[in-house]
Amino acid sequence: MSTGTTTLPLPRWEESTVVVEPPGTEPGAWSGAPSSIVSDGQIYLAYRLRLPIGAGRGIANVIARSADGLAFEVVAEVDKDRFGAESLERPAIVRTPEGRWRLYVSAATPGTKHWRVDLLEADTPEGLAGAVPVTVLAGDEAAGVKDPVLHHDEHGWHLWASVHPLESWDDADRMTTEYATSPDGVHWTWRRTALRGRPGAWDARGVRVSSVQVIGDEITVAYDGRATAGENWEERTGVARGVRLPDGTFGELTAEERDPVGSPHAPYGLRYLSLVDLPDGGQRIYYEATRADGAHDLRTELA
DSSP: OSSSSSOOOOOOSOEEEEEEEOOOSTTTEEEEEEEEEEETEEEEEEEEEEEOOOTTTTTEEEEEESSSSOOOOOEEEEEEOOEEEOOBBEHHHHHOOOOOOOEEEEETTSSOOOOEEEEEEETTTGGGGOOEEEEEEOBBTEEEEEEEEEOOOOEEEEEEEEEEEEEEEGTTBEEEEEEEEEEESSOOOEEEEEEOTTTTTTTTEEEEEEEEEHHHHHEEEEEEEEESGGGGGEEEEEEEEEEEEEOBBOOOEEEEESBBBBOOOTOOOEEEEEEOOTTTEEEEEEEEEEOTOOEEEEEEEEE
């Protein structure tokens, strides 16, 4: 079992700064779903822009770069038409041990509740804008797959993704987090359910791992959860823990018994937390949160 020695910072809100405003001022207009890494002393942030249903939904994934983690310059952008998608959701940006840049893109199949994950790869972050998409997590008729979070270590590639059952149109918002491994970050083998909702708890309807921190053989994650279908798109953030197994994979996660963290503005959404380790030894978190007018902005704060 985990000894509980790993830590993962959570938002305090009062000390946060908005880094990307939403593309509108109404509920359903969001900037957020961030994924962050540090490379060559710069912070790279990938995020999703969304408009309300009927106005475009997830219209684009953006990649931006910053020296201070606050002021970002856009270096690449891909829109949903590139993927033949009805909507785009959270991207995941990574740099391989060989120095290649990758963007994992969550794309919605038009007219369905199905999602898949496509991969873009290039020599530079700017080159991702023109890379050819390759499907790496296809899902199937029974399940949609989206919102991957990745980790690479001496045991290879690890991935946690939200998986949505598709047997019922009205219940397709339900989700578990499933865990997969890969030798190359392209060809994946599903291993186990990493995290599932707890009946009667604030995360009963579904859970989505959003950030992973590994220290030694212990893993701590931030995750999004909701209790009801009505809380879809307004999840709050909790913490779960686990350990590495003898075969090098990670086992199931156990949620902490604590209240979730939310925005102070109704309906209190605070989700997609992404943690980045800074060159000076500090940490910074990015997350999407509900603001007073119901839109979502992308915020950051130092841990």
